[in-house]
Amino acid sequence: MRSTFISLLITFPALGILNAWWFGRELRAFVTATPSIASTADIERMRSVVKRQMIAALIQIPLLAAGPILYGLGLLRHVLRPGDVVFVIVPSAAVLALGLASKRIEAAARALPAPDHELRRQRDAIVHTWLKKPLPDW
Numbered sequence: 001m002r003s004t005f006i007s008l009l010i011t012f013p014a015l016g017i018l019n020a021w022w023f024g025r026e027l028r029a030f031v032t033a034t035p036s037i038a039s040t041a042d043i044e045r046m047r048s049v050v051k052r053q054m055i056a057a058l059i060q061i062p063l064l065a066a067g068p069i070l071y072g073l074g075l076l077r078h079v080l081r082p083g084d085v086v087f088v089i090v091p092s093a094a095v096l097a098l099g100l101a102s103k104r105i106e107a108a109a110r111a112l113p114a115p116d117h118e119l120r121r122q123r124d125a126i127v128h129t130w131l132k133k134p135l136p137d138w
Contacts, residue, residue, distance in 0.1 A: 005074040006087055012066035013091030017098055019063060023056040024102040027109055037114040043122045046109070050126055051136045053106075058134060067092060 030049045034042055067088045074080030110127045114120040129137055 001079050002074075005070060005079050006084065008070050009067050009074075009084070009087040010091060012063050012070070013095050016060055016063040016095045017091075019056055019060055020095060020098045020102060023053055024098070024105060027053060027102070028105050031105060031108045031112070034112060037112050037119050037123050039119075040122075043119060043126070046112075046123065046126055047136070047138055049109075050130045051138075054130060054134070054136055064092070064095060 027049060030045065034045065037043060037046065071080060071085060071088045074084065075082070110130070112123065114123050126138075
């Protein structure tokens with residue numbers, strides 16, 4: 001039973017790392033391929049990428065919450081020991097480091113230049129939704 005708990009304590013953050021890496025890679029590719037928002041096609045691609053970013057963030061929440069919850073349950077059931085907190089802290093630190101590294105890419109995506117007022121307005125609306133809402137509204 002203990003090995004099952006420890007495996008799960010490692011699996012959920014590993015899935016979180018995979019989730020962050022996959023969607024971070026996608027965002028980086030978009031920013032690299034799109035130096036500026038120059039057309040409505042760029043806006044549509046940005047909407048698509050941001051939609052997936054938002055869904056990935058919602059998936060990330062239970063992946064990150066699972067470790068501490070399982071650790072608490074393991075302690076209550078006397079399956080885990082207090083020292084097993086290392087199986088929560090180390091993977092969580094890795095997820096946090098990856099998340100912090102991707103903040104720079106997110107900031108670059110939010111600040112992509114747009115040559116005219118209408119494209120800037122659309123970009124800003126996408127960014128507002130990205131930052132303020134749990135799901136896209138387009």
